[in-house]
Amino acid sequence: MNATAPHGNTTAAAGARLGEVIAALETLLPAESVIVDTEPRRVYECDGLSAYRQLPGCVVLPNTIAQVQAVLRLCHEHRVPVVARGAGTGLSGGALPIAEGVLLSLAKFSDILEIDPLARTARVQPGVRNISISEAVAEFGLFYAPDPSSQIACTIGGNVAENSGGVHCLKYGLTVHNVLGIKFITSDGELIELGGQTLDSPGLDLLALFNGSEGMLGVIVEITVKLLPQPPVTEVLLAAFDDVGAAGNAVAAIIAAGIIPAGLEMMDQGITRAAEDFVHAGYPRDAAAILLCELDGIAEETRAQLQAVEQILRDAGASDIRVAADAAARARFWAGRKAAFPASGRIAPDYYCMDGTIPRKCIAEVLERISALAREHELEVVNVFHAGDGNLHPLVLYDVSQPGELERAEQLGGRILEACVAAGGTVTGEHGVGVEKINQMCVQFSSAELTQFHAVKAAFDEHGLLNPGKAVPTLNRCAEFGRMHVHHGQISHPELERF
Amino acid sequence: MADGLIAELQERVRAATAAATPLVIHGSGSKAFCRPTVTGEPLDVSGLTGIVDYEPTELVVTVRAGTPLAELQAALAAEGQMLAFEPPAFAATATLGGTVACGLSGPRRPYAGALRDFVLGVRCLNGHGEDLRFGGQVMKNVAGYDIARLQAGAYGRLGVLLEISFKVLPLPEAETTVALELSPAAAIERMNRLAGRPLPLSAAAHIDGGLYLRFSGSAAAVAAACADCGGAVLTDAAAFWTAVREQQHDFFQTGRPLWRLSLPATAAMPAIDGADAADWLIDWGGAQRWLRAEAPATAVHAAAQAAGGWARGWRGVADDRRWPVQPAALQQLQHRLKAAFDPAAVFNHEADAAGGT
Structure with missing residues (x-):
C-alpha cells in the first residue's frame, strides 16, 4: 500500500x-x-x-x-x-x-545520567531503552513500571511522547504517572525544564500535557522517572469460560472485590486457538474466552488475593482454572498472550491491529458488534483485550492479494474504532494517533475540540514545525486511512513481542 | 437542569469574553484562600451538582463540578471505594471543581499518586464559551493532548470545569499507623528507605519529634509491615491523618506565616532564620514540608530552591511574594497556553499576574 x-x-x-x-x-x-x-x-x-x-x-x-x-x-x-x-x-x-x-x-542520547536509589528516581537521556532502566536499578530492588510490549527496543523519550502503557498499567499507571520531570527544547531552540525531583511544580502542569503529545510540542532531551520497589511475589492464573459475557463479568467481579491485578488479559476463541496452535501454551481450545490474571505484591497480600480471585472465577462460571506453580509455568501462561499478534499472522496472510478502549462493562456488546461488522465486511476478526483497563486490540484478518480485501479491512477497522467511541471509549488506548488514526479523531472530537487542540499546539509551536500533520486532523481535511498492516508476518522489528 | 445551567454559564462566558470582563469562577468558595487573589464578576458553578455516572466495577466516576466532595466520598465509600489521592477539603462545603482547580492531594499522594493522576476526563467551557470534552471515562486514552490533566491545579485559568471523571480505587481492607520517635533528619532517611521496600506504605509524616507511618492493604500485609517497622500503634490514627490533611493539627494553629515547600523527598532540612525543628511539619514521605516562619519571602524561596525544590506562601504571605519567579521562557509559554484557552483573559486573570499557579 x-x-x-x-x-x-x-x-x-x-x-x-x-x-x-x-x-x-x-x-x-x-x-x-x-x-x-x-x-x-x-x-x-x-x-x-x-x-x-x-x-x-x-x-x-x-x-x-x-x-x-x-x-x-x-x-x-x-x-x-x-x-x-x-x-x-x-x-x-x-x-x-x-x-x-x-x-x-x-x-x-542513550545514557543513564543518574540513579538515586534512596529517592527512587533515575535521570536518563531520551534514547535510553525502556528495559535498560529496570535492568540498571534492579540491584537496588527497584524497577521502572511502564512496560510496553516493545520494551527491549523502545526508548523512554518515545514512551513519554506516546504516554505508553503496557500490560501492568491498571495497577502501576501509564508513563504519565511515572515521569517526574523532563527537559525539552522548544521549536525555537529554548531549553525548558519541567518538574524534576519534586512531586509538583508551580504553574500549569505542562508535564502532564507533554506526556502523549506525540512530539508536537517540543523535543524531549532528558527525563527523570520514578522507580518502584520490586514486588517480591507474582502469581498468574488462567481461567477458561464458555461465554464471553461470563468472562467479562468475572473481570468486573474481581475489581468489585477490591482487587487490582497487576495484569488482567482476555482473549477470545479465535485468538486463543491461534495462539495455542502457535506456542502450545496449554490454552483450552474449546473455551469461548480465556482470562489471564497476574497478581503481585507482598507475599501475605498476594496469597490472600489469589484465593479470592480463584473463588470469584469459580463463582463466575469458569470451566477451568489453573494457577501457575512456578516461574516457568507463569512464562508459559503468558507465552500465548504475548504471541497473539504473530499467531494471527499464521492464520491469515495479513492482519491489522486496532487499539480502541471501551468501558469494560461493554465488552460483550462491543465484541458482538465487532462480529456483526466483520460479517458485514466478509472478514474475520480476533480479539485480545487488556481487560483490566478496557483496552481492546481487535486484529482484522485479511489477504492483501485478494482484490478489495485491504479496502474492506480498512473500512472495517474504521467502523470498529467508531463502535469503541459509540460505546463511550476512545480510538486509541496506547498506540497513539500518529498518522494512523487521524481520521477517527474527527469521529471522537468535535470541531471546537479539535480547534482547541490546534490552539494548544500553536502556543508551543507557532509555525507548526514540530511533527506537523500528526495526531490532530485539520478541520477540512482528515488524512487518508491506514493502519498497522502486516503482510505475511513481515513487520518492522519482528524480534519484538507485540501485545 | 444541568443543561440549563450550562447554557447560562456559556452565555455569561461569551458575554464576558466579548466585553473582556474578568470572571471569578467559584464553587463554595472554601479554598479561595489558597489560590492567588482574583477579582471580577463572580461566576457561580455551585449549582452544577450531582454524580453523572458511577460504575464501581469500572473504577470510574463522573461528577458535575459543583458536587460537594463529601457527597462523592460518601457515595464511593458505600461501594468500598475512594479517591486515592485523599484530597483535603478545608471545609465541609468543598466542591470537586475547586478541588481539581486547586490540584490538592493529601498524605497518600507519594504512594498512590496526585489528583491529576486520577483525572481521566473533563467537560469544560473555554473562553469562547464552547462546551468541550477531553479525555474520557476510560483508563487508557491517548487521543489528543491531555487537556483533562492540564486542568488540575490550573486554578480555573483555562476555563470553567463542568464535569470531571476520576479513576477511583478500592478502600484498603485494613489500615494501621505506627509512631516512632526520630529527629527530622533521621525521619527523612527512614521514610525514603521504607518507600524503597515493598511495604504497603500509604502515608509518612514527621511532626514534633515523631515519625508517623501509615500502612494500608490486606490485614496480613499491614500486620507484617507494622511488625517490621516497629513503633507504637497510634490509636486515633484516622483523626490524626485528617488533622494533618485538613490543617487542623495544632501545628497549623498559628497566626504566623505558613509556607509549603515542595522538595526532593530526600532533601536535608533547609536552614531558615528564626525557624527551628518545631516549626516544620514533614509530609508526603519528605516531599512536602510545611514551615511556620516570619523569615523574608526571598529567603524562603531561595532556601527551597537551594534544596532542589520550590516554596509557596500558603497563608499570611503577601500576594506578590507567594510564588517563586519562573524562568522567562517557561513563563511566556504558560501565558501563551492560557491565551490558547482564554484569549480575552477573562478567567481568574489576576492569577496570571501573580506569576505562579
Missing part, C-alpha cells in the same frame, strides 16, 4: 529552505551526525507502522543538548519542519518523516 505523507506535497520553496538548512547543518554538526545520502536515509523512512513510508529530507543525530538547540533554531529560522524519533517502534506512524523536513534522531 502506498502511504500518503500528510506533508508530502513537494514545493520548490520548501525544497530550497531544506537545502539551506542542510548546508548550515554540515557546519553545525560533525559530518557523521548529518545524513543526506539516500540509502542511509532509508533506515528512517518509517516506524513500526511500516505501511507508511516517506524518505526524510535529511537525518541528524545530535549528541548534545546544545546541538539539538542549534538544529531547532536553524530549522525555526528557515521554517523547516522537524520530526523527532527514538527507536522507531511506534505503531501509529508518529515518527513518519517529512520529505522537505529534518528527521531528528535521539539515538545518541
Whole structure:
C-alpha cells in the first residue's frame, strides 16, 4: 500500500529552505551526525507502522543538548519542519518523516545520567531503552513500571511522547504517572525544564500535557522517572469460560472485590486457538474466552488475593482454572498472550491491529458488534483485550492479494474504532494517533475540540514545525486511512513481542 | 437542569469574553484562600451538582463540578471505594471543581499518586464559551493532548470545569499507623528507605519529634509491615491523618506565616532564620514540608530552591511574594497556553499576574 505523507506535497520553496538548512547543518554538526545520502536515509523512512513510508529530507543525530538547540533554531529560522524519533517502534506512524523536513534522531542520547536509589528516581537521556532502566536499578530492588510490549527496543523519550502503557498499567499507571520531570527544547531552540525531583511544580502542569503529545510540542532531551520497589511475589492464573459475557463479568467481579491485578488479559476463541496452535501454551481450545490474571505484591497480600480471585472465577462460571506453580509455568501462561499478534499472522496472510478502549462493562456488546461488522465486511476478526483497563486490540484478518480485501479491512477497522467511541471509549488506548488514526479523531472530537487542540499546539509551536500533520486532523481535511498492516508476518522489528 | 445551567454559564462566558470582563469562577468558595487573589464578576458553578455516572466495577466516576466532595466520598465509600489521592477539603462545603482547580492531594499522594493522576476526563467551557470534552471515562486514552490533566491545579485559568471523571480505587481492607520517635533528619532517611521496600506504605509524616507511618492493604500485609517497622500503634490514627490533611493539627494553629515547600523527598532540612525543628511539619514521605516562619519571602524561596525544590506562601504571605519567579521562557509559554484557552483573559486573570499557579 502506498502511504500518503500528510506533508508530502513537494514545493520548490520548501525544497530550497531544506537545502539551506542542510548546508548550515554540515557546519553545525560533525559530518557523521548529518545524513543526506539516500540509502542511509532509508533506515528512517518509517516506524513500526511500516505501511507508511516517506524518505526524510535529511537525518541528524545530535549528541548534545546544545546541538539539538542549534538544529531547532536553524530549522525555526528557515521554517523547516522537524520530526523527532527514538527507536522507531511506534505503531501509529508518529515518527513518519517529512520529505522537505529534518528527521531528528535521539539515538545518541542513550545514557543513564543518574540513579538515586534512596529517592527512587533515575535521570536518563531520551534514547535510553525502556528495559535498560529496570535492568540498571534492579540491584537496588527497584524497577521502572511502564512496560510496553516493545520494551527491549523502545526508548523512554518515545514512551513519554506516546504516554505508553503496557500490560501492568491498571495497577502501576501509564508513563504519565511515572515521569517526574523532563527537559525539552522548544521549536525555537529554548531549553525548558519541567518538574524534576519534586512531586509538583508551580504553574500549569505542562508535564502532564507533554506526556502523549506525540512530539508536537517540543523535543524531549532528558527525563527523570520514578522507580518502584520490586514486588517480591507474582502469581498468574488462567481461567477458561464458555461465554464471553461470563468472562467479562468475572473481570468486573474481581475489581468489585477490591482487587487490582497487576495484569488482567482476555482473549477470545479465535485468538486463543491461534495462539495455542502457535506456542502450545496449554490454552483450552474449546473455551469461548480465556482470562489471564497476574497478581503481585507482598507475599501475605498476594496469597490472600489469589484465593479470592480463584473463588470469584469459580463463582463466575469458569470451566477451568489453573494457577501457575512456578516461574516457568507463569512464562508459559503468558507465552500465548504475548504471541497473539504473530499467531494471527499464521492464520491469515495479513492482519491489522486496532487499539480502541471501551468501558469494560461493554465488552460483550462491543465484541458482538465487532462480529456483526466483520460479517458485514466478509472478514474475520480476533480479539485480545487488556481487560483490566478496557483496552481492546481487535486484529482484522485479511489477504492483501485478494482484490478489495485491504479496502474492506480498512473500512472495517474504521467502523470498529467508531463502535469503541459509540460505546463511550476512545480510538486509541496506547498506540497513539500518529498518522494512523487521524481520521477517527474527527469521529471522537468535535470541531471546537479539535480547534482547541490546534490552539494548544500553536502556543508551543507557532509555525507548526514540530511533527506537523500528526495526531490532530485539520478541520477540512482528515488524512487518508491506514493502519498497522502486516503482510505475511513481515513487520518492522519482528524480534519484538507485540501485545 | 444541568443543561440549563450550562447554557447560562456559556452565555455569561461569551458575554464576558466579548466585553473582556474578568470572571471569578467559584464553587463554595472554601479554598479561595489558597489560590492567588482574583477579582471580577463572580461566576457561580455551585449549582452544577450531582454524580453523572458511577460504575464501581469500572473504577470510574463522573461528577458535575459543583458536587460537594463529601457527597462523592460518601457515595464511593458505600461501594468500598475512594479517591486515592485523599484530597483535603478545608471545609465541609468543598466542591470537586475547586478541588481539581486547586490540584490538592493529601498524605497518600507519594504512594498512590496526585489528583491529576486520577483525572481521566473533563467537560469544560473555554473562553469562547464552547462546551468541550477531553479525555474520557476510560483508563487508557491517548487521543489528543491531555487537556483533562492540564486542568488540575490550573486554578480555573483555562476555563470553567463542568464535569470531571476520576479513576477511583478500592478502600484498603485494613489500615494501621505506627509512631516512632526520630529527629527530622533521621525521619527523612527512614521514610525514603521504607518507600524503597515493598511495604504497603500509604502515608509518612514527621511532626514534633515523631515519625508517623501509615500502612494500608490486606490485614496480613499491614500486620507484617507494622511488625517490621516497629513503633507504637497510634490509636486515633484516622483523626490524626485528617488533622494533618485538613490543617487542623495544632501545628497549623498559628497566626504566623505558613509556607509549603515542595522538595526532593530526600532533601536535608533547609536552614531558615528564626525557624527551628518545631516549626516544620514533614509530609508526603519528605516531599512536602510545611514551615511556620516570619523569615523574608526571598529567603524562603531561595532556601527551597537551594534544596532542589520550590516554596509557596500558603497563608499570611503577601500576594506578590507567594510564588517563586519562573524562568522567562517557561513563563511566556504558560501565558501563551492560557491565551490558547482564554484569549480575552477573562478567567481568574489576576492569577496570571501573580506569576505562579
